[in-house]
Amino acid sequence: MVDFSLWDILRNLLMALRWTVVLSLIAFVGGGLVGALLLFARLRGGKAAARAVGLYVQLFQGTPLLMQLFLAYFGIALFGIDVSAWTAASVALTLYTSAFLTEIWRGCVASIPKGQWEASGSLALSFGEQMRHVILPQAVKIAIAPTVGFLVQVIKGTALASVIGFVELTKAGSMISNATFQPFVVFSCVALLYFVLCFPVSLYAKTLERKTHGRRA
Numbered sequence: 565m566v567d568f569s570l571w572d573i574l575r576n577l578l579m580a581l582r583w584t585v586v587l588s589l590i591a592f593v594g595g596g597l598v599g600a601l602l603l604f605a606r607l608r609g610g611k612a613a614a615r616a617v618g619l620y621v622q623l624f625q626g627t628p629l630l631m632q633l634f635l636a637y638f639g640i641a642l643f644g645i646d647v648s649a650w651t652a653a654s655v656a657l658t659l660y661t662s663a664f665l666t667e668i669w670r671g672c673v674a675s676i677p678k679g680q681w682e683a684s685g686s687l688a689l690s691f692g693e694q695m696r697h698v699i700l701p702q703a704v705k706i707a708i709a710p711t712v713g714f715l716v717q718v719i720k721g722t723a724l725a726s727v728i729g730f731v732e733l734t735k736a737g738s739m740i741s742n743a744t745f746q747p748f749v750v751f752s753c754v755a756l757l758y759f760v761l762c763f764p765v766s767l768y769a770k771t772l773e774r775k776t777h778g779r780r781a
Contacts, residue, residue: 568740568743568744568746570749570753573740573744573746573749573750573753574753576736576740577733577736577737577740577750577753577754577757578757579736580731580732580733580735580736580737581732581733581757581761583730583731583732583733584719584722584723584732584733584761585761587653587654587657587722587725587730587732588715588718588719588722590654590657590658591654591657591658591660591661591718591721591722592661592715592718594654594658594661594662595657595658595659595660595661595662595664595665595718596661596662596665596711597662598658598659598662598666599661599662599663599664599665599666599669600666600669602617602620602621602662602666603666603669603670603673605617606618606666606670607670607673607691607695608691617666620663621663621666621667623663624659624660624662624663624664625663625664625667629656629657629660629721629724630724630727632656632659632660633652633653633656633657633724633725633727633728634727634728635656636652636653636655636656636728637649637652637653637656637728640652649725649728649729649730650730652728652730653722653725653728653730657718657721657722657725660721661714661718664714664717665711665714668707668710668711668714669703669707669711672703672704672706672707672710673699673700673703675703675706676699676702676703680698680699680702681694681698681699683698684697684698684699705776706776708772708776709769709770709772709773709776710769710773712765712768712769712772713765713766713769713773715765715769716762716765716766716769719758719761719762719765720758720762723758726738733754733757733758734754737750737751737753737754
């Protein structure tokens, strides 16, 4: 048993927290880029592309993130490729995030009244011009709140990366708990740090949602 003070526990957890933040940002930004490409393919790529994207979304939404992490870490290695826990966690969380974001954004685009499409089409605007000048400015206002809110799910989802050996906040908590035999204290601190990280994001999402509804009203 190692004698750790409360400050020692918090200091070590804070060092691990930065990797939770970095992994969350990689997954969110990467997932956003992939999700935007999937959204464009779904809207413009024809029926085959729409079905393929729909299958992609169902696959990642309908299977546990934990299984996706295992497949990314152990599955790619079957092809003789050495995959680090960092790479596997980044890839799995990025794909997982993209599936949810593209569906969120598709719903926001679909919520734009059909008359907006028809009106912009009557002006002889191309699909890209319709999206850029008419549809997206309206859809973005609707999408901001649920998109920011989903970031909370991404942050919490990084905790599952601990099962493949990625040392983020949860994994660090487990290691410190094993060393100190103080699981209640350690995981109380872990929970507190997740709350400190997620609560401002949730609060910001609710604020954006109220502002959006106020403007629409």
